[in-house]
Amino acid sequence: MKLSIALTSAFALSLLAGEACAQLGAPPITTDQLTGGKLLATAGVSQLEGAGGGGLTPWALITGYGTDTQIGANGHVTFIRSNDYHITSYGAALGLYDRVELSVAQENFNTENVGATLGLGQGFTIRQNILGVKVKVAGDAVLDQDRLMPQIAIGMQYKHNNRSTLISALSAGDNTGVDLYVSATKVILAQSLLLNSTLRFTRANQMGLLGFTGSYKPMLEGSAALLLGRNWIAGVEYRMKPNNISTVAKENDWSDVFITWLPNKNFSVTAAYVRLGNIGIRDNQNAAYLSLQVGF
């Protein structure tokens, strides 16, 4: 129910954004532009934890369509439906001068029947709030086509979930944690290709939904995407996971295949098939992923 409301609101928002553009005359431009100076698709989409990126992993690109003299912002809603669970994620992000990205997101992980099986209650939901900061430190993924140097950004995600009792029961450590990452992203225009590699230092189990355990471990994440046309990107992603609490709740690396449609700079839809592996007591969580983003 909550999801359908979220989807409806996102859709309504996108229609409003479209309407506003139509009234301003599309594309909405003036001689002194404050927003929207980046090229279409060079802002990425919103990854699951709210950062600008692909679906699973952050990219070094700063979210939104603001250039070095502009700002950009967007909101997103993402829905993941696996065999035994569903996750709904909402968030908003701000891109400042193509340098700094600030993001907030909330993930709601609904355990459905598994909750009842484990005695937690039918539809037991773990909610996690995430604050993110990313700073571009070097390079330009799109413009420096004559150099191998990718765009590099460093970032952090502060995460807090609301189920400390469950985390303690699992002996899974804390319900608050911080991920640190460095991302390198390069668009190879001559090949219509985007490549990203992210190295994340994390203690998080299932992104933090099942707590934060032990010491920091380095996890590699990667994305490769083809620019299929001005309005279409398709690609694959891979995300390593630490599997810190394998005795009670094994976790597997994640991967996905995605396609994104960006009709304009104000709206995008991403659909993906995601392999989440084992979550809690259920194996082979293959999932459908749908994400809507509105912004500028």
Place this chain on the structure above:
Amino acid sequence: MKTFARIVLTGRRRFLLATTMVALSRVFPARAGADVLRDFGGKDGLTAIMDDLEINLMADPRTRPFFENVDRKRIKQQIVIQCCALLGGECVYSGANMKGVHRGLGITMEDFNALIEDLQAAMDKHSVPFRAQNKLLAVLAPMHRDIVEK
């Protein structure tokens, strides 16, 4: 660090790393190759595209101020020759130094990108394949260092 090395060097993770490395080490071409020029309809095709680029630049409030009081015919000819040369055609660009002619114009990143968008629209109109368009943009993009004022 040892842990990390062990992790990245196992199984499919090694494949991921290797794929990324191979792709990243691809040499970035300084020229796009003569076959790409064919996708633009040769030098004549480029001329027709740049005619439309001029129309787009003058219709676009973001770019018009930079082009309304200049010798557009000459600039257009220069752009055609320059793109023809960059695409591996039988053209020799001997025009002005890019940095010199753009100095002091106060061109921002969004102005630069606006021109790219107007060029994309012109290339679309002339049915240049998307991948060929990107090959031209790939050799034009680094010019931002000479054109955009920091």
